[in-house]
Amino acid sequence: MKTALKILIPLAVLVVGVGAMALMILNKPKVKPEPREAPVPMVRVVRVEPQSHQFKVHTQGSVLPRTDIKLVSEVPGKVTAVSRSFAAGGFFNEGEVIVQLDQRDYELALTRAKAALAEAQVRVQREQAEAEVAKEEWKSLGKGQANPLLLREPQLAEAYAAIEFAKANVSAAELDLERTKIKAPFDGRVWTKNVDVGQYLARGEAVARIYAVDYAEIRLPIALDELAYLNLPHTSANGLAGMNGPTVILRARFGNKTHEWTGxxxxxxxxxxxxxxxxxxxxxxxDPYGRETKAGEQPLAVGLFVDAEISGTSAEEVFIVPRAAIRGRDEIKLVDQENRLRLRRVEITRIEKENVIITDGLKPGELACISPLDTPVDGMLVRVSENQATQK
Incomplete structure (x- = not known):
């Protein structure tokens, strides 16, 4: 009997539990399925209006001197003095004596040349007197046509030639004496210094490497497809284009400050x-070093790497839209009056760093969507942010 109770009681509990569960399942409330509504994305928009726009072309380059030469000695000699500015980085003016050579040998050579010229002049006077005497004697004693040699005409011509030769020697000696002063051919700056006081220079030996500072030049590479946006100067027949080209703004950073130069x-x-x-x-x-007009400003030093912004041509009645509004290559995201997204193809003339220039496909006052959308679909409903910007 006890064994039967041990078996029947658990079975009874199990049956009651199953029945209670079945009753609960049968009496549970029915769930009515409701359609799921997709969230409407909120987007930011800009209002587009036609406007004029000047294209800018960005590039980079290094600053180069206008002229860079080796200054050489035209005569040999010992260096006796140098300019105070004759050091790497030193500035000098056109005509300034940078290096002075020993002049004594050249002064002696000039004295000898002048003495030779004086002798030649005395010889001419002597030959002139003797020619006059010969003419008078021939008139008194001679008959017929006199021999030029008897009239001392060849001797007089030789004396005149000796004078010209002596004058040339004087000019050469004066020129060599002047060349002992090695002068700056232009306003410039010393790049490297090669000699100093006491050193002997041979003819043609380099004294220094110098460069001009009246203006600097920057070589700027331009991609071929960017040339259409620039009005570049054409070189004339004399090889010069002049200063009528587009304006260039150059920028470089020194520490935490950006400096600008205009060219x-x-x-x-x-x-x-x-x-x-x-x-x-x-x-x-x-005047890249500001020696004349911009004293105190940061100089545009040779070798400096700069960013350049070249002013290009202008376009009228174009739409300037942020790049975020463009989908793919030539499709723009717009929001219509019913707050629905519209995808439309437009004609893009140029893609810049932050904006896109559109020439066709838009109407004044339309709203361009600049918010990123994962899967934009034409006609989808969107919510426009109340703090929408207006394209200027």
């Missing part, structure tokens, strides 16, 4: 670089 494109180089397939244009900045 102009003055010419283009003669060929397209075969390696980069770019055309180099040359920009010029006048």
């Amino acid at each position: 102009r494109v003055v010419r283009t180089e003669g060929e397209i670089d075969p390696r980069t397939r770019m055309l180099n244009v040359v920009a010029r900045v006048v």
Whole structure:
């Protein structure tokens, strides 16, 4: 009996539990399925209006001197003095004596040349007197045509030639004496210094490497497809283009500050670089060291690497849209009056760093969507942000 109870009681509990569960399942409330509504994305928009726009072409380059030469000695001699500015980085003016050579040998040579000239002049006077005497004697004693040799005409011509030779020697000695003063051919700066006081220089030996500072030049490579946006100067028959090219703004950072210089494109180089397939244009900045007009400002030093912004041509009645509004290559995201997204193809004339220039496909006052969308679908419903910007 006890064994039967041990078996029947658990079975009874199990049956009651199953029945209770079945009753609960049968009496549970029915769930009515409701359609799921997709969230409407919120987007930011800009209002587009036609406006004029000046294209900018960005490039980079290094600052180069206008002229870079080796200053050489035209006569041999010992260096006796140098200019106080004759040091690497020193500035000098046109005509300033940079290096002085020993003049004593050349002064002696000039004295000898002048003495020889005086002797030649005395010889001419003597020959002139003797020629006059010969003429008078022939008139008194001679008959017929006199021999030029008897009239001392060849001797007189030789004396005159000796004078010209002596004058040339004097000029050469004066020129050599002047060349002992090695002068600056232009306003410039010393790049490297090669000699100092006490050193002997041979003819043609380099004294220093110098460069001009009246203006600096910057070679700027331009991609071929960017040339359409520039009005570049054409080189004239005399090889010069002048200062009528587009304006260039140069920028470089020194520490935490950005400095700017203004110049102009003055010419283009003669060929397209075969390696980069770019055309180099040359920009010029006048007085890069501020010696005349901009004292105290940061100089545009030779060798400095700069970013350049070249002012290009202008376009009228174009739409300037942020790049975020463009989908793919030529499709723009718009929001219509019913707050629905519209995808439309437009004609893009140029893609810049932050904006896209559109010439056709938009109407004034339309709203361009600049918010990123994962899967934009034409006609989808969107919510426009209340703090929408207006394109200026």
